Amino acid sequence: MIRYSRYLMPTTKETPSDAEVASHRLMLRAGLIRKVASGIYNYLPAGLRVLRKVEQIIREEMDRAGAQEVLMPAVIPAELWKESGRWDAYGKELLRFRDRADREFCLGPTHEEVITDLVRREVRSYRQLPLNLYQIQDKFRDEIRPRFGLMRGREFFMKDAYSFDADEEGAAETYRKMYDAYCRIFRRMGLSFRAVEADTGPIGGSSSHEFMVIAESGEDAIVSCADCSYAANVEKAECPAEGGDEPAAGVPGSPRKVPTPGKRTIEEVSAFLGIDPGMLIKTLLFESDQGDVAVVLSGRYEVNEVKVKNRIGAEWVKLAGEDRVRKITGAPSGYAGPVGLAVRVLADHSVRRIASGATGANEKDAHLVDVVPGRDFRPESYADLRLVEEGDRCPRCSGPLRFSRGIEVGHVFRLGTKYSEALSAKYLDAGGKDRTIVMGCYGIGVGRTAAAAIEQHHDEDGIRWPVSIAPFEVCVLPVNMKHASLAKAAERVAQELFEKGIDVLYDDRDERPGIKFKDADLVGIPLRVTFGEKNFEAGFGEIRDRGTGATDRIELSAITARVLEAVERKRKECTP
RNA sequence: CGGGACGUAGCGCAGCCUGGUAGCGCACUUGCCUUGGGAGCAAGGGGUCGCCGGUUCAAGUCCGGCCGUCCCGACCA
Numbered sequence: 284m285i286r287y288s289r290y291l292m293p294t295t296k297e298t299p300s301d302a303e304v305a306s307h308r309l310m311l312r313a314g315l316i317r318k319v320a321s322g323i324y325n326y327l328p329a330g331l332r333v334l335r336k337v338e339q340i341i342r343e344e345m346d347r348a349g350a351q352e353v354l355m356p357a358v359i360p361a362e363l364w365k366e367s368g369r370w371d372a373y374g375k376e377l378l379r380f381r382d383r384a385d386r387e388f389c390l391g392p393t394h395e396e397v398i399t400d401l402v403r404r405e406v407r408s409y410r411q412l413p414l415n416l417y418q419i420q421d422k423f424r425d426e427i428r429p430r431f432g433l434m435r436g437r438e439f440f441m442k443d444a445y446s447f448d449a450d451e452e453g454a455a456e457t458y459r460k461m462y463d464a465y466c467r468i469f470r471r472m473g474l475s476f477r478a479v480e481a482d483t484g485p486i487g488g489s490s491s492h493e494f495m496v497i498a499e500s501g502e503d504a505i506v507s508c509a510d511c512s513y514a515a516n517v518e519k520a521e522c523p524a525e526g527g528d529e530p531a532a533g534v535p536g537s538p539r540k541v542p543t544p545g546k547r548t549i550e551e552v553s554a555f556l557g558i559d560p561g562m563l564i565k566t567l568l569f570e571s572d573q574g575d576v577a578v579v580l581s582g583r584y585e586v587n588e589v590k591v592k593n594r595i596g597a598e599w600v601k602l603a604g605e606d607r608v609r610k611i612t613g614a615p616s617g618y619a620g621p622v623g624l625a626v627r628v629l630a631d632h633s634v635r636r637i638a639s640g641a642t643g644a645n646e647k648d649a650h651l652v653d654v655v656p657g658r659d660f661r662p663e664s665y666a667d668l669r670l671v672e673e674g675d676r677c678p679r680c681s682g683p684l685r686f687s688r689g690i691e692v693g694h695v696f697r698l699g700t701k702y703s704e705a706l707s708a709k710y711l712d713a714g715g716k717d718r719t720i721v722m723g724c725y726g727i728g729v730g731r732t733a734a735a736a737i738e739q740h741h742d743e744d745g746i747r748w749p750v751s752i753a754p755f756e757v758c759v760l761p762v763n764m765k766h767a768s769l770a771k772a773a774e775r776v777a778q779e780l781f782e783k784g785i786d787v788l789y790d791d792r793d794e795r796p797g798i799k800f801k802d803a804d805l806v807g808i809p810l811r812v813t814f815g816e817k818n819f820e821a822g823f824g825e826i827r828d829r830g831t832g833a834t835d836r837i838e839l840s841a842i843t844a845r846v847l848e849a850v851e852r853k854r855k856e857c858t859p
Numbered sequence: 860c861g862g863g864a865c866g867u868a869g870c871g872c873a874g875c876c877u878g879g880u881a882g883c884g885c886a887c888u889u890g891c892c893u894u895g896g897g898a899g900c901a902a903g904g905g906g907u908c909g910c911c912g913g914u915u916c917a918a919g920u921c922c923g924g925c926c927g928u929c930c931c932g933a934c935c936a
Contacts, residue, residue, distance in 0.1 A: 296885065296897060297871045301929050321928065376934070393936090427860075427934060441936050484935070493936095502935090588933085601933075694936065728936030763894050797896040804896090815895055825895095 284781035285755075287790040292329045294802045304500045306737035307432030309746050313806045315754070322429025322437035324730075329754040329806065332786075333733050334440060336752045338419050340471050341442045341727055348464040350415040350444050355397045357421050361387035363396040367705045372598055373485060378425045390423035393486065395702045395724060398445040402720070403708035409449050412710060412720070413457055417444030419729065431500070433730035434690070440729035447703075447720045449712065454721040458697050461725045465494055465693050468727070470859040472736055473749030477689065479505050480515040482589050486724065488698035494727075495689025496735035505689045506671055510682025517686075518589040520671040521678040524632045534658050538622060538651040540644050547617025549582040552650060556641055559583075564634060564642040564654060566619040568603040568611055568626070571595060575603065575611060579621050579642075579662065580631035584669040594629060594666055618643040620651055621660040630662035631669045690735040691728075698722040737807075746807025747830050751857035755788040756850050758808040762796040762815045772839065773814040776824070779843045785850055804829065810849055812842065
């Protein structure tokens with residue numbers, strides 16, 4: 284049984300100045316974590332208890348889904364990453380270093396290479412498949428911008444699972460199992476979440492879903508359909524290919540150049556020319572590892588860089604800087620247009636609706652009007668390249684789309700053969716033929732999930748943990764330690780609860796009641812058993828619910844039993 | 860990396876503009892008092908003012924460089 288007087292859980296009344304969001308602030312104030320460096324934290328005893336509970340739930344559900352736990356190293360030799368091609372592709376986020384013999388290593392930000400290497404050495408036959416391995420392990424990613432405490436750390440705990448199947452059908456089945464396991468995991472933690480279609484990013488693969496905990500402070504924007512089950516990250520959300528036919532090439536006439544001195548933005552140009560922004564053909568220039576490209580879309584939409592990147596099959600794209608724009612168009616930015624441009628031109632579907640529009644003239648202080656797509660310029664393709672926006676319809680059922688924000692706590696990927704191909708992980712099928720293993724991978728951010736739970740469950744007094752991941756289920760709180768018989772009775776109840784398997788914190792500190800109450804609320808312990816003097820003399824104690832504030836006055840002889848019932852009830856609420 | 864801000868006791872801050880004795884609240888230690896929502900009184904301890912350099916008789920304060928931290932953008936569990 285843990286006694287608060289000897290326990291390192293240093294709560295603070297004041298908010299540390301560098302904490303902005305609720306979860307970060309409350310984790311610091313409740314004495315769960317302390318910062319060591321940007322994005323790098325100490326986990327104090329109570330904080331670690333939370334992480335362990337999150338891990339345990341994950342473990343149970345992974346095991347239930349047939350996965351097996353392993354543990355891989357944090358330090359990984361460069362050769363494996365060179366073999367997969369990611370030593371060069373992953374970028375600066377990969378922390379690299381050399382050992383005493385000058386051999387190159389990295390700290391693993393993810394473990395596709397290591398696991399695939401393991402499996403290719405051990406798996407020979409289709410009889411050994413499917414195989415699903417997971418670990419809960421320390422990851423390091425040298426993030427550009429660590430943020431919000433555990434929400435985006437550089438060193439963090441992640442559960443990462445990797446599945447190996449004989450074929451696509453098997454992989455799809457495994458993917459479904461993992462998806463279901465994730466739903467159970469987040470339900471058990473009392474989280475309100477949504478699985479959304481997502482971009483696969485540097486992990487790669489054919490498709491993926493992100494598990495988003497719905498929260499205002501979330502870093503991601505997501506859309507979901509009010510009428511069907513469609514939901515997606517905005518960077519992935521599809522925009523239907525509206526607006527008819529390939530524009531006709533046979534329209535007579537030609538564009539007219541008009542002076543537009545100092546007018547560069549869509550708003551300025553459309554106001555100046557007196558035309559609807561939707562009739563402007565916005566032209567954006569991108570640099571990428573695949574060369575420069577121009578993207579044209581209706582002036583009323585925003586470009587989606589992820590779609591551009593995927594469309595041209597690039598590792599990276601970025602909006603061209605001023606110098607680059609001048610080099611490509613011969614004009615300062617704000618006057619770019621597709622007519623006569625020497626780079627690849629990709630068009631968004633929205634351009635199809637523009638029978639005749641306006642665009643930059645690739646010349647300072649000038650634009651072109653009466654520009655007809657298909658006649659005056661010919662994009663190499665029409666595709667979905669824009670960002671979804673308010674008012675767009677669901678790409679599946681045309682229902683209304685809703686926007687919300689989310690915290691990405693999990694991400695599941697169908698990898699296909701990306702890594703098994705690169706590292707040649709093969710097996711022999713029943714016919715004795717060599718075949719490539721089909722993979723999937725599945726991540727959960729452990730600390731991030733705990734932080735997300737706080738974002739969803741807190742109030743002005745502190746955290747309101749779901750019982751399944753609370754550092755303690757019950758706090759036994761004698762109001763006055765100098766009252767010997769009261770303290771003794773409280774301790775006995777705490778001890779009984781402990782022996783019944785309850786995670787109990789016995790607040791034996793010689794502090795005034797106000798301090799103890801505030802701390803119990805701040806740390807967010809779901810149930811509090813209070814021993815006050817007047818009640819005690821009359822033969823009573825109290826059980827208070829942190830979530831609802833409901834307080835029950837209970838006879839001392841019945842307290843332990845009643846607390847056990849209350850904990851049992853709360854645990855049940857966390858069972859899917 | 861670009862833009863913005865900050866760095867003074869464990870935490871939260873003032874002092875800097877206008878250079879001259881380093882301060883407040885909380886926390887901490889001791890004693891008294893108090894015990895149902897961060898009490899009160901009294902006495903204490905604790906700071907190379909992020910680091911380096913410059914200006915000056917004198918730098919927390921002015922100037923330069925560096926480091927660190929946070930916030931906004933591109934990345935991701």
